[in-house]
Amino acid sequence: MSKNEQLTDSMFYIMAALTRPRHGYGVMSQIEETSNGAVVIGPASMYTIIKKLLKNEWIYLYDDSDSRRKTYLLTEKGREVLDGDLQVRKLMIKLAEAGLKEAEE
């Protein structure tokens, strides 16, 4: 994935959850809880994205003392990528909100 490309929604959610050290299951339940079950990420998607984020060096292996529940955390680079994407998403929302408001008036 190139730098200019936007994060997929799933990647965005997972990176947002990895602002604290969490394992795969922790990430999935965090996303499900904070979205009140509206957003669910399947285990295969989850695992694929974790591997991809590691490869991009946007997250790193924080603790692997439990081989079943390895924990990960955003790297500095990952933090920047997430923040950059957040700004784009904020802009998208602003545009949509302004547009809808205009249409109502």
Add this chain to the structure above:
Amino acid sequence: MKKTKYITSGGLAFSEKEDMDKLQRYSNEGWHVKGFKLMGYTLEKGHRSDYIYSIDYRSLAEGDEDEYMDVFASAGWTHIASSADIHLFRAQAGTEPIYTDRDTTVEKYRNSAVSVGKAAVPLVLLTVLAWIGAVMSTGMFNVLTIAAVILTACAVPTAWTALTAYQNKWKAEGKKKTANLAMALPFLILLLGIAAFVWNSDSTGGAIRMLTAMLIGAIAFPAVVWAVMTLSQSIRVKQH
């Protein structure tokens, strides 16, 4: 004594969804899959349950297995069996799917295509080399020709599977045109092959011998597969 039986697979590259639906239907009747078996699955008799099944393709690095299984287990997906890079999971009906977005679904079919491609490419190259060798060498019905024919019998289904796997990937990516083109390719090659054969038989008398060799190859290969399957089946039956 556990009651088991064997059912065939349509070939995962060709009919993954149909296979998973079939496993679900069997589970509804109380027959649950417990493993992969030569070109199919073994089922075990149990209680009727509404299970759903999913396949994942993934090459797992050493030490990654525990974590991989745990992520699936915590989402309600029980690992049933793995065969090379193919992993079969089961969950209660209504469980969220293992893939929840398009990008990672494309990755899934890429993994599958890459692993079949790894087998197909060298096999096809070897087959082409064997045919070149067979044509270049002077004897008409020599060892190289036999080798080439046997290799062809293996390479054709493998290449077809690889092509189908890539087609699944293109479909997941939404590249319908590429996928359709890929589907037409085997038939095109077959037509070209027949045309070349007809054209060739005018000039050389070896064509009949070649056809015979091809027929032997085409019959021998499925026969060997069938024999191995039957043999392993009867061994299993004796064990129980």
